Amino acid sequence: MPTPSIFLAQSDAQLEPCFDAFQALRPHLKREGFIDQIRRQQTQGYQVLALEHDGLVKSVAGFRLAEFLAWGEIIYIDDLSTLADCRGQGFAGMLLDWISAFARQQGCSAVHLDSGYARHAAHRLYLNKGFELSAHHLSMSCA
Numbered sequence: 784m785p786t787p788s789i790f791l792a793q794s795d796a797q798l799e800p801c802f803d804a805f806q807a808l809r810p811h812l813k814r815e816g817f818i819d820q821i822r823r824q825q826t827q828g829y830q831v832l833a834l835e836h837d838g839l840v841k842s843v844a845g846f847r848l849a850e851f852l853a854w855g856e857i858i859y860i861d862d863l864s865t866l867a868d869c870r871g872q873g874f875a876g877m878l879l880d881w882i883s884a885f886a887r888q889q890g891c892s893a894v895h896l897d898s899g900y901a902r903h904a905a906h907r908l909y910l911n912k913g914f915e916l917s918a919h920h921l922s923m924s925c926a
Contacts, residue, residue: 807853832845832881841869842865844864
């Protein structure tokens with residue numbers, strides 16, 4: 784079995800095949816405007832990590848290096864998603880391992896993410912990778 788390839792997707796040609804994996808987590812996304820959205824977020828430090836296997840991007844992570852008064856320099860994972868029919872094969876775990884190694888190389892103190900309350904399979908992965916449940920994330924609509 785060929786080894787998956789993990790890479791930072793930067794060009795439009797690398798980003799476009801990531802759309803389906805992102806949409807698996809963010810179903811409101813539309814293909815039209817996807818690259819423009821990524822480009823806007825990249826101006827804020829957002830990076831896209833992709834895992835390709837058998838010629839298809841099967842898992843993606845969107846993350847950024849950030850600095851906070853609370854934690855110092857960290858990597859914050861905005862998005863971590865795998866195509867629905869590819870889940871349970873270790874792809875998201877491979878991306879988390881890559882991000883953790885990258886965080887250490889960058890001198891970050893930690894990796895942080897938020898996860899939907901009912902995403903129990905994802906929570907098992909995060910806990911198995913050493914993440915701790917450390918906070919509640921609260922939000923308020925301004926619309």
